[in-house]
Amino acid sequence: MSMTSPEPSGPPRSESTSAVRAVDLSKIYGEGEVAVTALDHVDVSFERGVFTAIMGPSGSGKSTLMHLLAGLDTATSGQVILGGVDITTLTDKQLTILRRERVGFVFQSFNLLPMFTAEQNIALPSELANTAVDPAWLDLLVDTFGLRDRLSHKPHQLSGGQQQRVAIARALSTRPHVIFADEPTGNLDSRSGAEVLSFLRRSVRELNQTIVMVTHDPAAAAYADRVVMLADGRIAGTIDDPTPESVLAGLDALRGLETQVAR
Numbered sequence: 001m002s003m004t005s006p007e008p009s010g011p012p013r014s015e016s017t018s019a020v021r022a023v024d025l026s027k028i029y030g031e032g033e034v035a036v037t038a039l040d041h042v043d044v045s046f047e048r049g050v051f052t053a054i055m056g057p058s059g060s061g062k063s064t065l066m067h068l069l070a071g072l073d074t075a076t077s078g079q080v081i082l083g084g085v086d087i088t089t090l091t092d093k094q095l096t097i098l099r100r101e102r103v104g105f106v107f108q109s110f111n112l113l114p115m116f117t118a119e120q121n122i123a124l125p126s127e128l129a130n131t132a133v134d135p136a137w138l139d140l141l142v143d144t145f146g147l148r149d150r151l152s153h154k155p156h157q158l159s160g161g162q163q164q165r166v167a168i169a170r171a172l173s174t175r176p177h178v179i180f181a182d183e184p185t186g187n188l189d190s191r192s193g194a195e196v197l198s199f200l201r202r203s204v205r206e207l208n209q210t211i212v213m214v215t216h217d218p219a220a221a222a223y224a225d226r227v228v229m230l231a232d233g234r235i236a237g238t239i240d241d242p243t244p245e246s247v248l249a250g251l252d253a254l255r256g257l258e259t260q261v262a263r
């Protein structure tokens with residue numbers, strides 16, 4: 001197993017290569033006796049042009065970390081630096097603009113607008129952000145994701161895998177700084193899931209995008225360049241160039257640790 005020690009014990013990564021990073025980030029839900037520490041002084045950096053998967057047992061803080069990194073929830077303490085900006089200092093209005101212009105989202109349930117065609121769904125974020133759609137970039141996305149002959153279809157006329165490909169093209173349409181994908185294959189059969197994961201990987205390799213994906217599935221995580229493991233709200237290790245086997249071994253090691261702590 002190639003699990004390495006948690007950051008930040010490695011060499012410091014330069015700001016210019018980091019798409020988004022958490023600095024001493026903590027999140028506590030509730031107060032007093034019912035307080036739950038979901039994130040406990042997390043330091044982690046997600047590099048530009050890299051596909052990273054976040055894994056860990058249920059309740060380890062994966063969704064909380066992703067929500068804080070994406071500016072969807074506020075931290076108890078610490079910082080989130082996205083594209084060089086500390087987003088924990090932004091007002092709600094500034095955060096809304098930042099999310100619209102610099103962040104892309106891919107959800108388990110696709111979240112396409114049912115009354116719009118695939119093409120209209122893909123162009124929507126640019127229209128909402130009031131930025132000119134770059135036709136050459138949209139063309140490249142449509143071809144890369146094999147959607148050319150599906151552009152006039154509405155979501156209900158598309159398969160689950162095709163809907164998710166539209167959702168990925170939509171997330172990429174504004175050339176965001178980073179894309180967050182939350183269990184993007186959770187609603188797909190294994191063949192469509194594998195296809196969607198290949199497209200996510202191509203977005204990184206061929207289009208130089210940055211993806212952070214939360215998943216429970218070791219086979220899905222193995223499509224990433226790197227896996228960040230969470231346990232009990234802390235970074236428990238990272239795996240570079242993961243395989244399904246190395247990810248499973250990493251999860252097993254975490255469970256072993258949890259059992260020891262429980263004893």
Ligand SMILES: Nc1ncnc2c1ncn2[C@@H]1O[C@H](COP(=O)(O)OP(=O)(O)OP(=O)(O)O)[C@@H](O)[C@H]1O
Pocket residue numbers: 029030036037038056057058059060061062063064065
């Ligand atoms: N709104 C909330 N109020 C109180 N506690 C919360 C809230 N959201 C999450 N938690 C708690 O914070 C911890 C981390 O939750 P989180 O959803 O981030 O974990 P996760 O790793 O994404 O879990 P799963 O894999 O089950 O989705 C858990 O103990 C959870 O119960």
